Amino acid sequence: MQNRVFVINKHGKALMPCKPRKARILLRDDKAKVVKKEPFTIQLLYGSTGYKQDISLGVDSGQRHIGLAVTSQDKVLFQGEVELRQDVKKLLDTRRAYRQSRRNRKTRYRKARFLNRIAKKKDNWLPPSVASKVNHNINWIKRLLSVLPKADLHIEVGKFDMQKMKNPAINGEGYQQGDLYGYQTVKQFVLARDNYTCQVCKKQGGKLKTHHIIYRSFGGTNTVDNLITVCANCHTTRNHQTGILAKWCKDKKKVSKSYKGATFMNILRRRLFLAFPQAKFQYGAWTTLQRADLNLAKSHYNDAVAISGIEQIKEKPNSVVMFKQFRKKKRSLHEATARKGRKTPNAMSKRNAKNTKYVRGFRLNDYVKIKNSNKKGYICGFSNNNCYIKDIFGDYLTISDRYKQVALSKLDRLSHHNNWNKQEINENVYQMN
Known part of the structure; x- marks a missing residue:
């Protein structure tokens, strides 16, 4: 089916x-x-009787993936999965670096802008990386509701107590007394916790500093769990550049788990409550029991099937529709460093030249097939009369083992897509990936 x-x-x-x-x-x-x-x-394009049955939409909301399923009586009519972008923060950091380094490069004049701090203008403002994921969860639900006849909406949400996750025995006033209770600064707490001792050479006294276990540039946080005490002799530029501190921290110090996902799910839960007051909400523990009763394997789309409220399954598709957003533009006007093969930074490049959208009838994100093969994927970039092709999982599709590029003359265009990759794959292939 x-x-x-x-x-x-x-x-x-x-x-x-x-x-x-x-x-x-x-x-x-x-x-x-x-x-x-x-x-x-x-x-x-013609009149129809409009016969309709009871129909349900199950949604497994999430930070990285959204599971979607449409069911009616004992049939699963549609099952799919949306992969959300995880690169928004990284791209914003790159843009910030370009803007901060403008004074050291010869670039076009950009008119000064003032009073453009959106966070102060909007109520319930969210950081762009979080807002992107929240909006996609809401928008994909609205997309399916718009093409379904009065569907019953069932959504799984998450509710997490981060304090309880850190300390299962916490209660009462403990919620008001965090890690920094009784300390004026983060540095003061870290030094006292480590007994004013360098965690590398184990010496006390001298000039002590706080050091990130996982560097901020590698995704580390600024929380106390990611900080240790080191002395001035160990905390040197040379040790940073050679990675001695990073290697020591990785081998000796166990970093506590991140709570970004739990925080996001708490934010998303409240936004979904406001966006869909008519929906029926449930939590993951109940979904696990429902999925076990239906004898379904663990996956986001199977969770959505269980969430939809179906009691037994007589017909179910043997494939999954995968959706993944495609970034079509490189927004930076200039580059901070020279690309491979260039002797000088590309300071005078124009936006249009850096965003090649189409070549010889092919466009970015076109769904294509390599001739004389079963390889199908999406065009993700051009190089003269060649292009780069990726499948829905982000793997390159090539003809030879030496080159990633594929000549445009060796392609057949199947369909045009805008900024979403869509591919229907067999369930067995999904489980392998």
């Missing part, structure tokens, strides 16, 4: 999803047209 195709009538009202074969016939006979690709939706 294949995933169903979403259908709307000629007035824009949602109908029951149909089988892919029926959708192909309707499109072939010019009785329908394609109106959406994510998810794939057709619109009828």
Whole structure:
């Protein structure tokens, strides 16, 4: 069984999803047209009776993946998974570095901007990296609700007590007395915790400093769990550059787990409550029991199937529709360092030249097939008359083992996509990846 195709009538009202074969016939006979690709939706060009059944939408919300499932009675009509972007913070940090180094480079004049601090203008403001993921969770639910006839919405959310996760015995006033209780600064707490002793040479006294176990540039946090005490003799530029401190910390010090995911899920839960007050919400423990009763393997889309409230499954697709966002533009106007093969930094490059969108009829993110093979993927960049191709999992597709580039003359274009990669893959392939 294949995933169903979403259908709307000629007035824009949602109908029951149909089988892919029926959708192909309707499109072939010019009785329908394609109106959406994510998810794939057709619109009828003639009148229909509009017969509808009870239908449910299950959503496994998350920080990295969103599981989606549409069920009706004892059938799973659609199952899919959305992979969210995790590079927003890194890209913003890169942009910040470019802007801060402008005074040392010859670049075009940019008019000064003032009073553009969005955080002070908006209520309930979120950092861009968090807002991106929250908005995608909400928008994908709205996308499916818009092509389903009065679906019952079921969403799994997470609720975490970070203080309890750190200290299971905490209670009462303990919630008001954090790690820094009784200390004026973070440095004062770290020095006292380590007994004013260098954690590398084990010597007391002298000039002591706090050092990050995992560098901020590698994703380390500024919390007390990621800081240790070192003396001035060990905390040197040479030790930093040679990685001695980093290696010692990795071997000797156990870093506590990050709570970014738990914090995000707490934020997302409140936003989903406000965005979908009509939804039925549940938590992961209940989903685990439901999935076990249905005898389903652990995955985001199977969680969504269980969340939808289906009691037994007689028909279920043997494939999963994967969605992944594609970044089409390189927004930086200039480069801070020279690329490989250049002797000087690229300070005079123009935006259009650095964002090649199409070559010889092919465009960025086109879904293509390499001739005389079964390899299919998306164009992720151009190099003269060649291009780079990746599959939905981010792996390069090549013809030879020596080169990543594939000549455009050796490709057949299957379909055009905007900024979302979409691929329907077998469940067995999904489990392998």
